[in-house]
Amino acid sequence: MNWKSLLRHETFLALLLVAVLIVLSFQSDRFFTVSNLLNQGRLMTEIGLIAIAMTFVIATGGIDLSVGSILGLTAILTGVFWQKLGLPLPAAAAGAIAVGTFAGFANGAIITRFSVPPLIATLATLALYRGLAEGISQARSVRGYPDWFYVLGQGEVLGVPTQLWILAAAAIIASIILAYTRWGRTVYAIGSNEVASRFSGLSVEKTKLALYTASGFAAALAGVIFVSRVSTTRSDMGTGIELDAITAVVLGGTSIFGGRGTIAGTMIGLCLIQALKNGLSLAGVKGDGTIMLIGAVLILAILASNLFERSGTR
Amino acid sequence: MTAAPYVSLAGMSKSFVGVKALKDVNFDVRPGEVHALLGENGAGKSTLIKMMSGLYSPDAGTITVDGKEVKFASTRDASAAGIATVYQELLLFPELTVAENVFLGNYPRKPGGWIDWSEVRARTRALLDQLDTFDLDVDAKVLTLSVAQRQRVEIAKALSKNARILIMDEPTASLVESDVQRLMAVVRQLRERGVGIVYVSHRMPEIFALADRVTVLRDGGYVGTRDIGEVDEAQLVSMMVGRSIDSLFPKADAAIGDTVLEVKNLNHGRHVQDISFSLRRGEILGVAGLVGSGRTELALTLFGMTPATSGEIALEGRTVSITSPRQARDLGIAYVPEDRGQQGLVKQMAIRKNVSMASIERFSSGIFIKAGEEAQRALDAVKRLRVRCRNIGQPVGELSGGNQQKVVIAKWLETNPKVLILDEPTRGVDVGAKAEIHTIMGELVKQGVAILMISSELPEVLGMSDRILVISGGRLTGEIDRADATPERVGMAMTMHQSGEAA
Numbered sequence: 069m070n071w072k073s074l075l076r077h078e079t080f081l082a083l084l085l086v087a088v089l090i091v092l093s094f095q096s097d098r099f100f101t102v103s104n105l106l107n108q109g110r111l112m113t114e115i116g117l118i119a120i121a122m123t124f125v126i127a128t129g130g131i132d133l134s135v136g137s138i139l140g141l142t143a144i145l146t147g148v149f150w151q152k153l154g155l156p157l158p159a160a161a162a163g164a165i166a167v168g169t170f171a172g173f174a175n176g177a178i179i180t181r182f183s184v185p186p187l188i189a190t191l192a193t194l195a196l197y198r199g200l201a202e203g204i205s206q207a208r209s210v211r212g213y214p215d216w217f218y219v220l221g222q223g224e225v226l227g228v229p230t231q232l233w234i235l236a237a238a239a240i241i242a243s244i245i246l247a248y249t250r251w252g253r254t255v256y257a258i259g260s261n262e263v264a265s266r267f268s269g270l271s272v273e274k275t276k277l278a279l280y281t282a283s284g285f286a287a288a289l290a291g292v293i294f295v296s297r298v299s300t301t302r303s304d305m306g307t308g309i310e311l312d313a314i315t316a317v318v319l320g321g322t323s324i325f326g327g328r329g330t331i332a333g334t335m336i337g338l339c340l341i342q343a344l345k346n347g348l349s350l351a352g353v354k355g356d357g358t359i360m361l362i363g364a365v366l367i368l369a370i371l372a373s374n375l376f377e378r379s380g381t382r
Numbered sequence: 383m384t385a386a387p388y389v390s391l392a393g394m395s396k397s398f399v400g401v402k403a404l405k406d407v408n409f410d411v412r413p414g415e416v417h418a419l420l421g422e423n424g425a426g427k428s429t430l431i432k433m434m435s436g437l438y439s440p441d442a443g444t445i446t447v448d449g450k451e452v453k454f455a456s457t458r459d460a461s462a463a464g465i466a467t468v469y470q471e472l473l474l475f476p477e478l479t480v481a482e483n484v485f486l487g488n489y490p491r492k493p494g495g496w497i498d499w500s501e502v503r504a505r506t507r508a509l510l511d512q513l514d515t516f517d518l519d520v521d522a523k524v525l526t527l528s529v530a531q532r533q534r535v536e537i538a539k540a541l542s543k544n545a546r547i548l549i550m551d552e553p554t555a556s557l558v559e560s561d562v563q564r565l566m567a568v569v570r571q572l573r574e575r576g577v578g579i580v581y582v583s584h585r586m587p588e589i590f591a592l593a594d595r596v597t598v599l600r601d602g603g604y605v606g607t608r609d610i611g612e613v614d615e616a617q618l619v620s621m622m623v624g625r626s627i628d629s630l631f632p633k634a635d636a637a638i639g640d641t642v643l644e645v646k647n648l649n650h651g652r653h654v655q656d657i658s659f660s661l662r663r664g665e666i667l668g669v670a671g672l673v674g675s676g677r678t679e680l681a682l683t684l685f686g687m688t689p690a691t692s693g694e695i696a697l698e699g700r701t702v703s704i705t706s707p708r709q710a711r712d713l714g715i716a717y718v719p720e721d722r723g724q725q726g727l728v729k730q731m732a733i734r735k736n737v738s739m740a741s742i743e744r745f746s747s748g749i750f751i752k753a754g755e756e757a758q759r760a761l762d763a764v765k766r767l768r769v770r771c772r773n774i775g776q777p778v779g780e781l782s783g784g785n786q787q788k789v790v791i792a793k794w795l796e797t798n799p800k801v802l803i804l805d806e807p808t809r810g811v812d813v814g815a816k817a818e819i820h821t822i823m824g825e826l827v828k829q830g831v832a833i834l835m836i837s838s839e840l841p842e843v844l845g846m847s848d849r850i851l852v853i854s855g856g857r858l859t860g861e862i863d864r865a866d867a868t869p870e871r872v873g874m875a876m877t878m879h880q881s882g883e884a885a
Contacts, residue, residue, distance in 0.1 A: 249751060257739060
């Protein structure tokens with residue numbers, strides 16, 4: 069167990085990503101262009117932010133299914149706070165993000181206080197938060213945001229989409245936290261053996277509460293970026309995004325049982341999925357075919373990494 | 383006694399990724415004998431057993447069953463050849479009934495392929511009766527049974543396949559004394575019926591009471607096979623460890639100082655009732671009691687896992703309330719738990735990370751872990767406690783039981799505890815490592831640590847403690863000084879009822 073074996077899955081995945089990029093660039097000459105790749109980066113930011121927080125959650129052996137609903141709720145609240153309550157837009161967005169973060173905190177509280185399994189707890193709040201979003205929106209969308217707001221979702225800073233900077237910063241900070249801090253260590257310890265972690269005096273409950281809160285915050289931030297990118301607010305935004313995020317995390321080598329996983333892996337997994345989606349659609353493959361291929365890649369990647377694992381350790 | 387062996391293994395060797403687990407070992411079992419297999423953890427006992435039961439295939443060597451050379455490709459082959467194994471961690475399905483478990487995989491059938499349930503139940507009943515287990519209901523779900531009862535079900539399962547050889551891997555490791563006696567009776571009875579038994583155990587009294595022959599392994603090598611009449615305990619121990627251990631319980635005399643921990647009228651639920659005692663610097667306070675008497679619950683209450691509902695805990699004269707393990711740790715209380723694998727260690731993680739786990743703040747500057755310092759402290763700990771490992775990056779799960787236990791102890795020593803609670807510190811630990819753990823305890827009390835040691839092993843309690851607390855039914859039923867402690871006095875207090883009358 070050293071760097072080599074830890075990186076094995078990520079290395080394999082990175083090679084796969086390179087191979088996919090090469091194949092796709094032969095399929096369509098519009099794929100491997102700077103503007104297309106940057107645009108894809110723009111599209112994957114929301115899933116990416118959620119997937120980063122999800123990596124922590126899954127590494128503790130948990131899961132958060134409610135992120136898509138939190139995203140939708142935040143999006144709606146941004147519009148409602150701004151248009152209906154007449155708040156300045158920055159305050160409206162901040163308020164909506166605060167509510168989304170609190171929604172995550174509520175998940176954590178349900179899971180830690182009442183020992184509800186994360187799958188059940190967040191399945192329930194997935195319905196609850198989406199219901200809230202729909203109730204508040206009354207099926208009306210909010211449009212007509214001021215131009216400066218679109219910088220976040222549609223603009224560029226130094227030639228790179230604004231939100232991609234946010235994603236990059238989040239990924240770097242998160243990977244440092246996971247790899248080098250005692251919080252990261254606690255996450256892995258809880259995921260590997262929660263009982264022993266508690267018996268070692270680690271603050272298991274606090275850590276989990278913080279992670280689900282962070283997951284809510286990531287989803288809320290993604291919600292505001294989403295609104296800025298698509299210029300409108302609708303209550304069904306982010307439906308199913310939790311599955312995309314979980315796919316990226318698991319593809320990236322994070323064990324669904326906890327104890328193992330890296331941010332680098334998640335980011336590669338994310339790029340792989342986005343490259344497949346975009347490249348295949350440019351090559352004229354229909355949406356259904358793309359989804360099927362992503363499913364197949366997921367299974368193959370997991371099988372291959374299990375194979376490596378076995379031959380590597382025993 | 384000179385019947386031809388039913389199974390014999392000759393020149394067995396096996397390596398795992400270049401490490402020789404077993405080299406050139408010979409072993410045989412005759413019908414109607416108990417053949418004990420002895421060795422420290424990591425000596426190769428499990429590897430040998432697993433080859434006999436078809437789980438591993440040997441790199442070299444031959445297995446002969448009933449005069450014919452065989453190769454086991456799977457456990458099915460071994461079981462067809464009449465070899466069955468009762469593993470330490472019992473492999474039953476908790477949600478199924480006793481009868482369903484016993485015949486799982488080879489249910490008797492009625493015409494048309496339907497399972498003949500009345501036959502299943504009748505034959506299970508007959509098998510259990512043969513084991514003098516009349517009190518066990520064949521329709522009870524296995525999850526409702528005690529460990530001893532489950533073991534009986536495993537044995538019945540082995541017999542249902544007409545086992546000629548029964549391998550028992552540390553069958554008494556998790557049994558209480560009365561169940562041990564019963565199990566030994568069952569083993570004797572099986573021997574009478576001509577079953578050959580391979581008996582793996584660390585406990586010398588059992589081996590001398592049961593075995594006809596004993597084979598000793600050390601570091602994967604074959605040391606020798608003796609008739610039980612030819613050897614005594616000291617000889618066996620020296621065969622196992624390759625040196626003689628002078629004293630089984632090296633009680634170090636430490637200067638006993640001021641009171642560190644004072645507990646008054648502590649309560650938690652049914653298992654901790656009105657417990658009062660004090661513990662002093664440099665003292666080893668033994669806690670004796672039957673399984674289920676409340677010993678572990680007392681430890682968990684002191685450690686904040688199950689906070690006290692009433693009563694007073696004072697540390698160095700200051701009254702404290704302890705509501706979480708984290709708080710207990712900050713106050714200088716450390717707990718080495720009973721269940722090493724579940725509670726003590728994160729087995730997948732490296733030794734280095736386990737050693738620092740309870741004191742991770744100490745190894746951090748801000749939120750960042752100081753990896754260099756962490757590695758250095760782990761290296762020191764490994765050296766000081768003589769943990770045998772490849773390097774500090776090795777996952778603890780790969781270490782033997784004794785070395786795992788040393789890692790748990792090392793983890794807690796990093797917190798500089800004032801009070802160290804050891805719950806069954808040497809359970810499932812081989813003789814050599816056991817002596818080392820006792821030596822470590824001696825060194826700690828010399829440094830002024832106060833130790834509360836819970837143990838099921840009476841000789842350990844009597845040998846190591848300065849004073850002994852006895853618990854029965856959640857209450858303190860005795861407090862005995864080292865000078866007055868005899869097995870009889872402690873045993874009497876252990877079975878005392880709450881009213882204070884002897885049972």
